[in-house]
Amino acid sequence: MSPLAADRRVSGTRTAAVLGNWRHPGPAHTALSDALRRAVLAGSLPLSTRMPAERELATALSISRTTVTTAYDTLREEGFLLSRQGAGTVTALPRSDRAASAPMALGGEEIVDLSIAAPTAPPELHRAALAALDRLPAHADHGYVPHGLPGLREVVAQRYTDRGTPTSPDQILITTGAQHAIALLTRTQAGPGDRIVVEQPTYVHALDAVRSAGARAVPVPTGPEGTDLDLLESTLRQVAPRLVYLIPDHQNPTGACLSTEARAAVRDLARRTGTVIVGDEVLTDLTLDGPAPDSWAGDGRNPRVVAIGSMSKSHWGGLRVGWLRGPAELTTRLALARRSTDLGTPVLDQLIAAELLSAGPGAVPSRIEQLRANRDLLVRLLRERLPDWRFTVPRGGQCLWVDLGVPVSSALSALALAHGVRVVPGPAFGVDGGMEDRLRLPFTAPAQVLERAMDGLVLAWAALTGGGMRALNLPPGRGAVTV
Template identity: 60%
Template sequence: MLTDRRIGAPRLVALLGAWRRDGAAYGALADALRAAILSGAVPLRTTLPGERELADALAVSRTTTASAYDVLRTEGYLVSRRGSGTVTTLPARAAGRPRADTTPADEDVLDLSIAAPPAPTRLHAAYLAALDALPRHLATTGYTPLGVPELREAIADRYTRRGTPTTPDQVLVTTGAQHAIHLLLAAHCGPGDRVVVEHPTYPRAIDAARAAGGRPVPVPVHADGLDLDLLDSTVRQVSPRVAYLIPDHHNPTGTSLSAEARDRVRALARRTRTLVVADEALTDLTLDGPPPAPLTGDGRDAGLVVTVGSASKSFWGGLRIGWVRADPELVARLAAERSHVDLGTPVLEQLVAARLLLDGADALDERRAFLRSQRELLRGLLAERLPDWRFAVPPGGLALWVDLGAPVSSAVVALCARLGLRLAAGPAFGVDGSFERYLRLPYTADDDALGRAVAILADAWTAVARTPPSTADARLPYAAVV
């Protein structure tokens, strides 16, 4: 059994919280450990403390911890090997992320597996302005492996305005953020290389790491954000080539790194020489309070803290424009790497993005106002129809991360699909099948669609509560999550 890291007894005790209840202590401890594994609070392939060490930390007998471990070994949540300790895993029936289902949704199916609102009304004007600017580019070849100068300058100015001085030679334009993530991971990872990822996280980043031959190593994201202590120990223990983070309005939990956390991440990158890829696709979508400070800080760590940005979430999913901010040497290297698959991003779309970055404040204001309204609508609908579900209202981003209270996310999603609603089950956001208690619910649709979605969810929840299927029976292909 491969192991990625070890968790100490004090940290495990803190994660278990108030685990005691009436009945046998070993049963309560087994329940708490199982829940922590299923929720992702204790990542898979983590070596747990020894029975005596944990017993001392919990102030219980060794018989209690030994019996709890025995229960979980029998169920398939723990594996023990002489000399290797006891390691977290999942039963064979639950392990592994579901495969992606790329079948287009039927016209009558409401698809909320994609967290993306419609285009703002001002987008059309940006396209018209870009068409006026296009003629001066028609005398060129149109191949732009680095990006058109106007857009690279606009992106550099955007970073500079946010407090990170940037020059155009530090910017590479890509065909969407996903393209940028693939380029970065392919350039830095090979077979067997570790890639630290938040858990849960953006599913396509996990796919990109595996496509490059890398091995994703998860670090939990709790209700208050990324577990920085475990991030630090994981990076020291596994020596990853890359750490992929979503610092702003995290997908799917909605949390953001604090200013102190950002300082710690930059210090960790410097101390361990680990490349940190910060996905800022949702940075513009701050709905409450001030926008978060950039993870890049003053920009002096451009060789270690690389950012990925996107116009798709900020403005429109059909505007497939992304970018990388890095040191000029890495930018040139990535431009050379991309030549194996494409020769540049479409010029007209680059000109649209440049226009929006320079003069798109109204479009962003319109988008944020829409999302605030829909977030409140979805919150109210859930409170009315599904009051037992629990979630924090995020200060930004595109979705709620809902705790269903039971490990039936795949079952609910399977029933919803048959009732005309397509969603992403919690395990789609995990490395190895965690998060069956959770469901991502975007608030990106119009009023009628959200009302219909919650009505379908309520019907599916009632059916699942009446005859709860096993996790094995409920698994299904997940939609191509965005």
């Protein structure tokens, strides 16, 4: 393929949405080139994407064309953009003698993709699919069920009740995955210019949902103990958000869990401020050590507390079934609102989900055992081979949130790809970039794959600390340091 071949094009409007709040003190063209470079390294602007024309992007960002031209010129010099008259300008990664000579995969193997934290399908899926096929004839009417199949809603409601949150089926809306639930709730609760409070860092695609709604994400820091509740309360009073999105259990990417006391405090905050606070519980079932977290919704009586769950992490990402628990008025309103995008989650998928959930609470036991073993393996490999990296061992979830000690996450992710490993840098999990000293490392892959990934990360880190940042043409002061 030609270096300038582009398999997609991004508009000026979409580029503006990807960049978000890109401005920072100093020349505008420097801030713009920094933001575009970060987006390319993070994958928000995929490689071989045709960029908008300079005039189009200038209009979308409400800046001068000269500013865009200067930023583009900077990125062309660095190798993050390639241009040719008549062929446009496309995104790229810088080429260097070091990067060009590095293998694209180790030992001829395919690239290890650690950008997705998701395991393979469990053996139980096949049995559940066969049982669901047997039940399908009883549901072979028109097949449109915006609220979800009654049987599945009953099973999900019972799961909440068993966890101490009494729930009726009319409080459950079945969605096409948790991401669908997040997007649907975001779109109906907020519009252009409205504020939505999120954790920093947080789930990448939750940020996508906020941006797609035209809303503005307002970050509140989260750490090893979970969300900063004092700052959350002051933020709610200052900005009056339309929605708050939290991940209370085994948070993605930090792995933190809110304590029982903290959950009660958040529910009380929702009551006192009248703010809808949603808890994403997709990782709740993946508790590897100690007792499972308390139910996010508590006694279930607070109408401002909404819970989201799905089959994707506990069972399989290819089974696109999720749900939302909230007041019956809200689930009905969302069922009506979803008609603009779909008319219901596929019936067969819902029947499979009902079979799996009826077989026992939580994730399948073999999944927990494998995740625990993988986590412990990754922890050992990091301590042995990259001892300067720091992290807190999570008691559940699917990933480690690593502190590199220096702000080089985006540069490391670019070099890692040249050494056969794809990883997502820290800035991808933030509202406005930053977190260049952080890296998310999932432990969902098999042991031998994690070991190959570690080989590539060690080589990439050695290249970076040995001058690889200069090879990537990352100038001082733009997210790169000499280490």
